[in-house]
Amino acid sequence: MMLVEETNVPLAALPVEEFKAHLRLGSGFAGAGVQDAVLVSFLRAAIAAIEARTGKALILRPFTYTVERWRETAAQRLPVAPVTAVSSVTITDAAGTAEVVDPGDYRLRPDAQAPQLRATGSCLPVIPAGGSAAVAFSAGYAPDWAGLPADLGQAVMLLAAHYYEYRDETALGQGCMPFGVTTLIERYRMMRAGFVAGGLG
Template identity: 35%
Template sequence: MSLALTSGPAVEPVTVSEAKAHLRLDGSAEDILIASLIVTSRLHVEAALGLALITQGWRLTLDRWPPGREPVRFPLRPIAAVTSVTLYDANGDATLIPSDRYLLDGQALSPRLIPNGGWTAPGRAHAGIEIEFEAGIGAIAADVPAPIRHAILLLVAHWYEHRDPLEIGQAAAMIPAAVSDLLKPYREVRL
């Protein structure tokens, strides 16, 4: 299984202006740095939570379907839409699977693609299935819950203040506990 980003988010969950206000910065001398810290902070939060915050396009590639009539589990959440499911035969020719052959349970804690009548086996042994989908809480920054946006601002501030490279044997600057506390309600719970 592999997962590839096909189109990134159109906006970030916080703007450079919001981050500068949080940091109490004036002027535009460090706008590029602040913008990169926002992207880095969003990626950190998304990885920690298994979430896509702002709508983005992804491709999930599988060698084979799960056994029996088991659903395909997506490695991130929430899934807004499946745009296509493609099977490849032994010659590499693509066949689109009609959308009435599967159901999407995209808002579940563990989103899944459920077969409607069973899966058709791909013809090639490796990367025979491609699922194109959109993931994300919403298309605009206001769709992202305020605690997550605040955690991103805290991370931006942390990394703005701690940008020196680490030397081997030196203590690292820990991410503030408040970030983890803000993100805790959005973590996937596994039993």
């Protein structure tokens, strides 16, 4: 199974000016464009870290989840929440021939923690031996920063500021996350197993 993030978080959705204010940076200084690029990189890193830790997509964007077999005959849990829509399900056989499933054969069961693709009948379409099923869907709390839950937005700001403050510190561990950040995201976390992510981790 594999999760692929089809597009990055759009640049327009990143709170660059808000992050500058959070860091209390001035404006109009020389090299502002270079500084913006650095701030964007820390915001993206913070978003990716929080998404990986929580299993939640913050900004709305498309994903594709590919499996070789359904975990249940009538339902398949999706590895990211919240899912807003399933755009397509495609079955591919061992020879590489793909067939798009009739949208009437499945439905989305929304859930804040574990959304599911569910059959409208008794079972989901059969995945042939050696084949796969690709579920294309959109997930995220909001299309822009203003629509995010306030605690998640604050967690991103705190973590990005932490990265910024310690940007020259090479001894920081890969899993380093300040206590204030972990406290803010704790209620969004859930135990996940068996997912290989191309974007969320």
